[in-house]
Amino acid sequence: MTTQTLSESGRSTPQLSLRTVLHNAGIGLALLALIVFFSVFTEHFLTPNNITNILTQITINLVLAVGMTFVILVGGIDLSVGSVMAFAAVVAGKAITLPGFGPAEAIALAVVAATMTGVLCGVFNGVISAYWALPSFIITLGMLNIARGAALQVSDAQTIYSFPLAFEEFGSAMIYGVPVVFLVALLLVFVAWFILNFTVFGRILYGIGNNEEAVRLAGHSVFRYKVAAFTICGFTAGIAAIVYMARLNISSPIAGIGFELNAIAAVIIGGTSLSGGRGSVIGTLLGAVIIGVLANGLILIGLSDFMRQMITGVVIVFAVILDHYRAKYAAK
Amino acid sequence: MKLLKIAAGAVSGLAMLAGTAMADDKPVVGLIMKSLANEFFQNMMVGAQAHQEKRGDYELLAVGMQNETDFESQINAVENFITQGVDAIVVAPADSRAMVRPLKKAMDAGIVVVNFDVALDEDAKKQRGVELAFVGPDNRGGAKLAGDALGEKLGEGGKVVIIEGNPGADNATQRRLGFEDSVAEFKLDLLDSRTAHWETEEANSVFSNMLTAHPDIQGVMAANDSMAIGVVKALESAGRDDILVVGFDNIPAVGPMIEDGRMLATVDQFGTDMAANAIDLALEVVQGGPELEGWVKTPIELVTAN
Numbered sequence: 001m002t003t004q005t006l007s008e009s010g011r012s013t014p015q016l017s018l019r020t021v022l023h024n025a026g027i028g029l030a031l032l033a034l035i036v037f038f039s040v041f042t043e044h045f046l047t048p049n050n051i052t053n054i055l056t057q058i059t060i061n062l063v064l065a066v067g068m069t070f071v072i073l074v075g076g077i078d079l080s081v082g083s084v085m086a087f088a089a090v091v092a093g094k095a096i097t098l099p100g101f102g103p104a105e106a107i108a109l110a111v112v113a114a115t116m117t118g119v120l121c122g123v124f125n126g127v128i129s130a131y132w133a134l135p136s137f138i139i140t141l142g143m144l145n146i147a148r149g150a151a152l153q154v155s156d157a158q159t160i161y162s163f164p165l166a167f168e169e170f171g172s173a174m175i176y177g178v179p180v181v182f183l184v185a186l187l188l189v190f191v192a193w194f195i196l197n198f199t200v201f202g203r204i205l206y207g208i209g210n211n212e213e214a215v216r217l218a219g220h221s222v223f224r225y226k227v228a229a230f231t232i233c234g235f236t237a238g239i240a241a242i243v244y245m246a247r248l249n250i251s252s253p254i255a256g257i258g259f260e261l262n263a264i265a266a267v268i269i270g271g272t273s274l275s276g277g278r279g280s281v282i283g284t285l286l287g288a289v290i291i292g293v294l295a296n297g298l299i300l301i302g303l304s305d306f307m308r309q310m311i312t313g314v315v316i317v318f319a320v321i322l323d324h325y326r327a328k329y330a331a332k
Numbered sequence: 333m334k335l336l337k338i339a340a341g342a343v344s345g346l347a348m349l350a351g352t353a354m355a356d357d358k359p360v361v362g363l364i365m366k367s368l369a370n371e372f373f374q375n376m377m378v379g380a381q382a383h384q385e386k387r388g389d390y391e392l393l394a395v396g397m398q399n400e401t402d403f404e405s406q407i408n409a410v411e412n413f414i415t416q417g418v419d420a421i422v423v424a425p426a427d428s429r430a431m432v433r434p435l436k437k438a439m440d441a442g443i444v445v446v447n448f449d450v451a452l453d454e455d456a457k458k459q460r461g462v463e464l465a466f467v468g469p470d471n472r473g474g475a476k477l478a479g480d481a482l483g484e485k486l487g488e489g490g491k492v493v494i495i496e497g498n499p500g501a502d503n504a505t506q507r508r509l510g511f512e513d514s515v516a517e518f519k520l521d522l523l524d525s526r527t528a529h530w531e532t533e534e535a536n537s538v539f540s541n542m543l544t545a546h547p548d549i550q551g552v553m554a555a556n557d558s559m560a561i562g563v564v565k566a567l568e569s570a571g572r573d574d575i576l577v578v579g580f581d582n583i584p585a586v587g588p589m590i591e592d593g594r595m596l597a598t599v600d601q602f603g604t605d606m607a608a609n610a611i612d613l614a615l616e617v618v619q620g621g622p623e624l625e626g627w628v629k630t631p632i633e634l635v636t637a638n
Contacts (some may be wrong), residue, residue, distance in 0.1 A: 043544070049570070050544045056569070057537040141564050148369075157374035159558065161585040172569045178550060248565050250534050250585055252558065299541040305527050306497070 067236030075276030093251025123233020169248030209276025465624030479514025535562030
């Protein structure tokens, strides 16, 4: 009996089904094709330095996209992550440059300030949109403006600079050519993957995206889970702010304009359904890598900025068309 | 209902404020700027406010916009100023064509108009029959100053790349042309030229990729300092200290970089004083001085380590 129950629950787990594995393999193959293409047509693509560059460059988008995956899985969207990242960076920038703290304390203070700012914005997004059942598209559009305005207000529109040396070192540190900030992002991916696949919490998030009413009837508070999803997204925006600051050694109130779209693109290219309930954070990781490889490879090939933008757009449209057929197939 | 009342109260309060401003004998200057989210214009507005307090013989009404491309709100601001009957409008146009028509309307209403920072389009002016001077820096000449500093260091055949501002923005175009003038004069080898939309993080990524494609780059011309910072960070992570970087704007954050040689030079166009100077010129005309003509160039200066 026990065995049967286990296998049944195993089958109802979308991430572990054969279909999902095949699907991630599909994205992986697309990525592999891109890598082969750029390796053949450019001289420097497959060099250790360039791979380090790509990993550095995708880190912020990956961090934001991990949080975004949670929100999209429950059928929501968060348009505010770029602005929230800038707001968190400015608040943390103010904190880290406060006089009278040693480097270690200042950095700790900045990390707390950035993540708390992100979490508070996420809680706001979640509570408002879930309590009144309002479209998160609009609520987070509001937050996009609130957070951007707040970032400008707090910083007086000035770039904040001169952070402790140790913070700079963290931003540019490498372990065998792998940027430490990327390892932080990878850790987030792992934690998210674990939560989504191996905890009741994660299963319920998928359930909400598939059939909110069923989750409610089963006696779970949909409100609480939705707020949690948005809070996680806010938290990752705070982490992204730390990565931004460590990498560039400044806090700019105009940072992150349009980053929400890149994060959403990574999630969608990674095969998570915009209507919720289907997808995986591993797909998101692959989606972020695809976007980063395209941005890098198309420059190495020498393609113009405008062509580059067009091609990235085409890839997003293509991913959504694929998702349409995947949904049809899944419904059968 | 309550909300409506509050709104009504706020509107009448604003009207009263405007009323008192008008009631004074002092001339009223309407200042229209671009995005106050931009450090440069924020400082400019602070400079203008300080100037107003110092002079004290005029009233200042200042408006900015949400972002660099929000020209709708600039047009609305001109129309509001016409309705309020200001004596002068001092404007940094977000779009050099779209602003010509509303400004013509203001001039027809007898308002002194001074165009600063970005010049209105010559053809658009001709088409509307507008004669209007321009008060502002020579972005192209400024960029050439920075480019020349780089050219002198590198000499003939030096391999350079350009990091551009927003495609289509007038100052971005002028700065690119200025850099290209230096490239031509010093016979530099321009390997690549790409936009990073004025932004640090994007410049950091875009330049890292350019450096991978062209490891032999010797010099970088960035169209503003925010992007130059991104380039400097990319060079640090690549462990390269043999590549020279020039920027534009002289924002405080690049001060230490110029001092310790991570940047070769930047260009100061004294943005903090720019609006204030334009206001001075406008007030002279309001008080019966001669009309401005042609291009009144404002100072620019190359900033280097010593």
